[in-house]
Amino acid sequence: MSGVVTGCGVVSAAGDSVAEVLAAIRAGTAVRTDVHDRFAEPLPEAEAPAIAGFDVRGLLGRKGTSFLDRATALAMVACGRALTDGELTPDDDNRHRIGVVLGTTTGSLRSTMDFSRETLVQDKPYLVNPVLFPNTVMNCAAGQAAIRYGLRGVNATVAGGPLAFLYALRYALNAIRRGYADALLVGGVEEYTPNTAWAARLTDAGPAGEASAVYLLRRRGAEAGGARAEVLSVATGFAPDDADAGLAGCAGRALAAADVRTADVWALAGDDADGLRNVVPTTVERLPVRPALGDCQAAAGALAFGALLARCAEEPEQAGRPALLTARSRDGGVAAAVVRGWAGGGDDHR
Amino acid sequence: MHRVVVTGLGPVSGIGIGVDEFTDGLRRGRSAAAPITSFDASGFPHRYAGEVPAFRPAELLRRVRVAEWGRSALLAAAAARLAATDADLPLPLADPGRAGAVIGTTSGESTVVEQLVADLVAGGYPSMSARSLRQAPAERLAYAVSAELGLAGESVTLTTACSASNYAIGYAYDLLHTGEADVMVAGGADSVCRWAHAGFYRLGALTERQCRPFDRDRSGILTGEGGAALVLETLEHARARGARIYAEVLGHGLNCDAHHMVAPNEDSVAACMRLALDNAGIKPVDVDYVSTHGTGTPANDLCEARAIRAVFGDRVPPVSSIKSMLGHTMGAASGFGAIATTLAIRHGFLPPTINWANPDPELPWIDPVPNVARPATVRVAQNNGFAFGGNNAITIFGAIR
Numbered sequence: 001m002s003g004v005v006t007g008c009g010v011v012s013a014a015g016d017s018v019a020e021v022l023a024a025i026r027a028g029t030a031v032r033t034d035v036h037d038r039f040a041e042p043l044p045e046a047e048a049p050a051i052a053g054f055d056v057r058g059l060l061g062r063k064g065t066s067f068l069d070r071a072t073a074l075a076m077v078a079c080g081r082a083l084t085d086g087e088l089t090p091d092d093d094n095r096h097r098i099g100v101v102l103g104t105t106t107g108s109l110r111s112t113m114d115f116s117r118e119t120l121v122q123d124k125p126y127l128v129n130p131v132l133f134p135n136t137v138m139n140c141a142a143g144q145a146a147i148r149y150g151l152r153g154v155n156a157t158v159a160g161g162p163l164a165f166l167y168a169l170r171y172a173l174n175a176i177r178r179g180y181a182d183a184l185l186v187g188g189v190e191e192y193t194p195n196t197a198w199a200a201r202l203t204d205a206g207p208a209g210e211a212s213a214v215y216l217l218r219r220r221g222a223e224a225g226g227a228r229a230e231v232l233s234v235a236t237g238f239a240p241d242d243a244d245a246g247l248a249g250c251a252g253r254a255l256a257a258a259d260v261r262t263a264d265v266w267a268l269a270g271d272d273a274d275g276l277r278n279v280v281p282t283t284v285e286r287l288p289v290r291p292a293l294g295d296c297q298a299a300a301g302a303l304a305f306g307a308l309l310a311r312c313a314e315e316p317e318q319a320g321r322p323a324l325l326t327a328r329s330r331d332g333g334v335a336a337a338v339v340r341g342w343a344g345g346g347d348d349h350r
Numbered sequence: 351m352h353r354v355v356v357t358g359l360g361p362v363s364g365i366g367i368g369v370d371e372f373t374d375g376l377r378r379g380r381s382a383a384a385p386i387t388s389f390d391a392s393g394f395p396h397r398y399a400g401e402v403p404a405f406r407p408a409e410l411l412r413r414v415r416v417a418e419w420g421r422s423a424l425l426a427a428a429a430a431r432l433a434a435t436d437a438d439l440p441l442p443l444a445d446p447g448r449a450g451a452v453i454g455t456t457s458g459e460s461t462v463v464e465q466l467v468a469d470l471v472a473g474g475y476p477s478m479s480a481r482s483l484r485q486a487p488a489e490r491l492a493y494a495v496s497a498e499l500g501l502a503g504e505s506v507t508l509t510t511a512c513s514a515s516n517y518a519i520g521y522a523y524d525l526l527h528t529g530e531a532d533v534m535v536a537g538g539a540d541s542v543c544r545w546a547h548a549g550f551y552r553l554g555a556l557t558e559r560q561c562r563p564f565d566r567d568r569s570g571i572l573t574g575e576g577g578a579a580l581v582l583e584t585l586e587h588a589r590a591r592g593a594r595i596y597a598e599v600l601g602h603g604l605n606c607d608a609h610h611m612v613a614p615n616e617d618s619v620a621a622c623m624r625l626a627l628d629n630a631g632i633k634p635v636d637v638d639y640v641s642t643h644g645t646g647t648p649a650n651d652l653c654e655a656r657a658i659r660a661v662f663g664d665r666v667p668p669v670s671s672i673k674s675m676l677g678h679t680m681g682a683a684s685g686f687g688a689i690a691t692t693l694a695i696r697h698g699f700l701p702p703t704i705n706w707a708n709p710d711p712e713l714p715w716i717d718p719v720p721n722v723a724r725p726a727t728v729r730v731a732q733n734n735g736f737a738f739g740g741n742n743a744i745t746i747f748g749a750i751r
Binding site: 041042044095096099100104105106107109112113115116117118119120121124125126127128129130133134136137138139140142143144146147149150151152153154155156157158159160161163164167170171174175177178180194195198199202203236237238239240246249329330331332333 | 391393394395447450451455456457458459463464466467468470471474475476478480483484486487488489490491493496497501502503504505506507508509510511517521524525528543544545546547548549550551552553604605606607608609610611612618621737738739740741
């Protein structure tokens with residue numbers, strides 16, 4: 001059984017729609033936002049592919065938002081948009097069947113490091129602000145989104161860095177197939193902070209980006225409105241010694257599970273897909289995220305998926321044709337998904 | 351659909367490393383509580399934790415290089431190695447792509463992140479160590495397990511805080527049950543760290559020296575750490591290789607409070623128990639023992655006990671909290687609960703709730719198996735896990751039929 005996507009919510013440096021994500025990816029040049037005066041702390045760069053003008057209070061209101069960290073707020077906004085876009089209103093009859101599955105890397109590295117820092121620099125190590133303690137747990141964003149929208153179903157957070165969205169998608173697909181949920185908000189979030197900016201710089205992964213992209217995944221047949229895309233299969237693996245072969249194997253398993261021939265794949269979305277050059281012909285359209293939007297880590301796969309949706313929406317003849325979404329990490333994690341976009345897959349619902 | 355069984359146990363805990371020591375610790379009601387050594391706790395009013403000072407990763411690990419991984423990954427990998435050895439798993443597996451790892455955690459590589467914080471305080475952001483930055487991502491906990499055992503299938507870390515091991519066991523169960531895999535190593539790992547100690551202290555949830563779940567005068571959690579791993583297999587796979595079978599995984603349940611980030615919710619916890627029992631195809635009357643979340647905070651134990659009564663009515667089975675012995679091992683907690691539950695079924699005893707002195711007049715229906723392990727026939731047992739974010743997860747285990 002597959003899952004169908006009936007809504008999306010995006011907050012990105014390229015804009016708040018999958019069409020703008022696709023346009024930025026197609027342009028292929030790095031999105032630049034002036035960040036030089038965003039933080040009190042120094043940054044390794046004056047411009048970065050960071051979201052401009054994200055107004056938490058304007059988007060989520062004043063109540064209960066003053067202690068949210070940026071990653072949590074970004075996730076909450078994207079979740080709300082995906083629910084609205086998918087025309088799903090949680091109520092007392094359905095909220096126990098609606099859940100959240102979000103991808104992460106380390107949660108909010110800034111929240112955790114700032115909290116830990118207080119234990120070193122305060123007069124006493126326990127003089128931390130307890131209100132900020134929940135921000136240090138990696139399931140903070142998913143938990144807060146559930147509270148805000150009243151979602152009592154399966155609520156999970158999956159760590160995977162560049163693979164996080166594909167892991168989340170597979171986890172969510174299982175929950176839907178097993179009948180644990182009727183609808184799940186599936187996505188990835190990453191914030192731009194001095195911590196991530198320096199981490200990316202110091203590990204040669206930069207520049208750091210940021211984004212939140214969330215999709216409403218529903219059991220096939222349970223969708224109310226039109227399906228924007230269908231997730232046919234997700235395969236993952238661990239291949240530290242030969243990640244190229246591992247990724248090719250993953251793609252093969254995902255295609256077999258979806259009953260799709262490699263020759264029918266019309267697009268390949270995601271970064272670091274070189275390992276598939278002998279599997280998917282180089283003539284097949286590529287949609288890499290990093291050149292335009294930086295290292296968005298756990299949000300990268302979610303942005304790539306959005307670009308695929310937008311691509312299908314603008315080219316009706318590709319509707320229903322299968323595309324591959326892939327990811328890999330430097331540690332050897334590999335993953336691939338087979339998805340089909342439909343003509344209504346863009347942002348035309350909003 | 352495939353039946354799923356437990357064939358190997360790997361505890362790395364403050365009451366014992368390896369299944370024999372851990373079983374002995376549970377039977378004797380050993381306590382891991384001791385003065386903190388993993389960081390300078392002298393400035394804290396409460397300076398006890400359930401650490402694993404005897405953990406020597408290099409003595410347990412065969413494939414992964416200790417210097418390349420953070421402490422939590424090493425705890426996970428060592429637990430997995432112990433579990434694989436206990437299961438007599440033939441490594442390398444004939445089909446490694448059909449075997450994987452699912453590991454739960456609360457704070458991931460917390461000691462690595464705290465090292466980065468120390469770098470930052472000493473010399474600013476540019477002083478952060480690139481090596482530590484590469485070790486910090488939480489997904490490396492599962493990767494360490496896969497690398498140690500040479501597993502090529504799914505390798506996923508679930509960061510659903512203090513119920514994360516139950517999430518991991520539940521997901522691994524599903525992958526086996528639906529035929530996606532033959533063997534999965536599932537569990538969790540976390541390390542004691544300053545920030546969690548400080549956070550729980552400031553929440554007023556930290557006890558001074560002893561964790562006393564379900565006691566009238568319980569005063570909070572004892573922070574703890576460890577690695578817990580179980581080898582799960584399809585029944586066919588276990589039987590085909592002649593494996594010793596400890597118990598069967600009967601099912602699991604997940605839900606979310608959607609109510610408060612920190613405070614537990616009685617109705618939601620009860621609903622999660624019903625989901626788990628339904629998923630396992632059993633009724634409350636079938637349950638012989640509940641391994642509770644039992645943190646030892648006034649709020650958790652009251653909420654959990656009331657939810658248990660709501661579900662079990664007049665027939666509440668004996669319950670106990672192994673956190674009285676281990677402390678709160680965070681993402682590993684429900685993994686240790688699963689191991690204890692499995693051992694209870696296999697060996698016919700109930701692990702005790704130690705440090706228990708006075709019944710709580712608000713919880714007269716609770717039999718916490720006070721202080722001394724008790725012989726008992728356990729056919730079906732329930733293992734509770736709850737977490738920040740309202741992430742409830744419960745697993746159900748049964749004797750193999």
